[in-house]
Amino acid sequence: MQIAANAVVSIHYTLTNSAGEQLDSSQGQEPLAYLHGANNIIPGLENALVGKGEGDKLSVTVEPTEGYGEVRDELVQDVDRSNFEGIDVIEPGMQFMAQTPWGQQPVTVVKVQDETVTLDGNHPLAGQTLNFDVEVVNVREATEEELSHGHVHGEGGHEH
Incomplete structure (x- = not known):
């Protein structure tokens, strides 16, 4: 079976950045098991896998526009330290969930000052060219339940 929409695909991968x-x-x-066509993985990798089958190996370079996007400056903001009431230690690299107009979003602490904390809502891999070495391990048809839920169930997938 070849990889196409609504296939459950299992892959082994190694991800490197431009510096190797x-x-x-x-x-x-x-x-990694995912439902092809359900936006379970980044578009650049998903598109490169179309038509591949079990045992195929490939190297894929994914530019930011087909990966985690470009870095968006508006997602880096200074917030008042009082927003972290009850948290005694705040350090760069820590991650928190922030409430945004579009729901909960992970943010990373970039800088800590006396009165403010700089948070970055960009994905940690935003702006990076990503290199994947991939081996297709298995391809099968998705079950009706997987299709209705939009993700893989069972081994390598989601358990309910």
Whole structure:
């Protein structure tokens, strides 16, 4: 079976940045399982996998526009330190959930000052060119339940 919309795909991958530094990998773990066409993975990788089948190996370069987007300056904001009441230690690199007009969003602390904390709502990989080495482990038809839920169930997927 070839990868197409509504297929459940299992892949092993290694992700590196432009400098060749490994950012993530599924090696030594269960393969990543996703529902193709349901926006479960970044578009650049999903598009490159169309038509591939079990056992195929490929290298994919994903530009920011097809990955986690460009860095958006408006997502970096200074907030009053009083918003962190009850948290004694705030350090760069810490992550919190912020309430935004479009719902909860993870933010990363960039800088801490006496009165303000600078938060970045960009994805940590925004603005980066991503390089994936991928092996397709398995391709199967999605179940009706997986299609209605928009994600994979069972091994490598979501459990309800």
